[in-house]
Amino acid sequence: MASGLHKSEVSNPVLRWIDARLPVVTMMQKEYGTFPTPRNFNYFWNFGALAMVNLLIMIVTGIFLSMHYTAHVHYAFDSVERIMRDVNYGWLLRYVHANGASMFFIVVYIHIWRGLYYGSYKAPRELLWMLGVVIFLLMMATAFMGYVLPWGQMSFWGATVITNLFSALPLIGQDIVVWLWGGFSVDNPTLNRFFSLHYLLPFVIFGVVFLHVAALHITGSNNPLGIDPKGPQDTLPFHPYYTAKDSVGLVAYFAFFAILVFFFPNMLGHPDNYIPANPLVTPAHIVPEWYFLPFYAILRAVPDKLGGVVLMFASIAILFVLPWLDTSPVRSMRFRPLARPFLFTWLVSFFVLLYCGGMPAEEPYVTISRVATAYYFLYFLVILPLLGRLERPLPLPESIARPVLRGGGPLPAGAVGKPMEKA
The missing domain is CATH 1.10.287.980 (plastocyanin oxidoreductase)
Structure with missing residues (x-):
């Protein structure tokens, strides 16, 4: 092998040629194949992978929707209606994207709850947790700007109310509001900048997710017991064990998503948003x-x-x-x-x-x-x-393997590693 080339162990000759020069396959195998993970994950640990899948769905559907959307106050509402009525499968793209936002938040809220219950924010995972909070904030900003784009009644008045909150800040509040609006009211400049940022921020989220995953692979995953692995008997390779388990969760996720999209597509939205925005008519309940x-x-x-x-x-x-x-x-x-x-x-x-x-x-x-x-x-x-x-906590298990392999009962001395050898 020529000097400077990576020694690839990939069997496929084409992939081996690429991997020797750009070891992407080796990196993926290391990070998502042989990566050691605690052997006692439950289904709460599926939701990180589900959030990643949801983000990709939102980016892909958003790109296709942007091809048909017009960011102008006179045409935005009509362009959304055209997507629903005239674009081939436009109704499906729009419903998947709109309900995908709700699914994204459902998945992330459960993901956060898991972190709170199992203490995934504690040392050494503080930065991992903080990056997750940054992702959550970026999601909220992206979702808010996306809600404005259909330019219905709730879009317009929601944008007016929320952006006006910044006027409460002393000295600089009103200047921030004018900067957000791009003028002296929610109007065409506001819609244009919100559309631009709504398109951009998902890619920023993707970048922060990359850092989030990188931090996870440095510190290792937490687990339901909240104790660190003591050795090889406490861990399993990520593939095939957790790829199979994540696949089960993915099937359940898509089933729920499909029911929402095909049977209850407007259940989580507001009916007033099917009325074109009118600055002269305030909804009864914003x-x-x-x-x-x-x-x-x-x-x-x-x-x-x-x-x-x-x-x-x-x-x-x-x-x-x-x-x-x-x-x-x-x-x-x-x-x-x-x-x-x-x-x-x-x-x-x-x-x-x-x-x-x-x-x-x-x-x-x-x-x-x-x-x-x-x-x-x-x-x-x-x-x-x-x-x-x-508080006086209950005593912690000596290792992850003991409660997993013996249902919580004690193992004979020296027998902790033996079941793992069979596996």
Whole structure:
């Protein structure tokens, strides 16, 4: 072999020739073939792969939709209707893309919940978690701009309400609003820049996902027990074990996605968005898409506009410092019987906020939102730090292999590695 070439072990001669000069196949085999992963993953670990698949679906359908969409206030609504009626399978592209946003948030919310329950944000995975929060923020920005593009009533008024929030910032708030609008109201410049950014940001998300996966492969995956692998008996190669398991999850995901697209395509949207945008007619009840409702409820729970904006952004920013707020040395909630009910109560408060965010800003929803908002922050800022000092966790297993291979029972001395040899 010529000097400087990589020694490829690929059997196919064409792939071997390429791999010797650009070892992509070897890298993929190392990172997604022989990569050692904990042997006790459950189906919650499918959702990272599902999020990646969902992102690719959104990018591909978005590219094809952009070929037929016109980013102009006079033509945007009609161009969407043309996609639905005249473009071959345009209705399918549009429904997959619109419902794909909801599916993306469902998958990511479950992915975040798994991280909270199993302590995947703790050392040494702090940067991995923070990159995940960056992805979440970019998703929210992309989804908000995409919701404006159909230029229906809810698109226009949602953009007006949300962008106006920045006017609450002292000194620079109004300048930021004018910069976002590209003028003195939500109009054609706003639609143009939102379309440009909505097209660009998914590729930025893809770049951050690459960093997210790279950080994961440096620190290794967490697992349901929250303990580090002690040796080869605690791990399995990613392929074929977890590629097969992810495939099962992928089939279930596509089945649910197909039911949503073909039978309930407008269930998660708002009917007012099938009315062309009219700056002179305000909808009776302006609401964002369902995945923003918890944060919208937090915004409305505070009577002061600036306070509501600060608290809404703080509800996401607090996730960045979560690895340092949780002071417990134990990762998994399986071994934290005192902390577990508090976490489930936090989950209930999140769903309460989601429900109240979709209701009118009146009693009793405002008071309920305030109580749920108080607990949302109380859990992170007070309960978690105190529990880390006061709680006595259950004893942790000696290794991942013991509970996996013996149903939680003890193994005979020296027998931990033997079952793995058979596997």
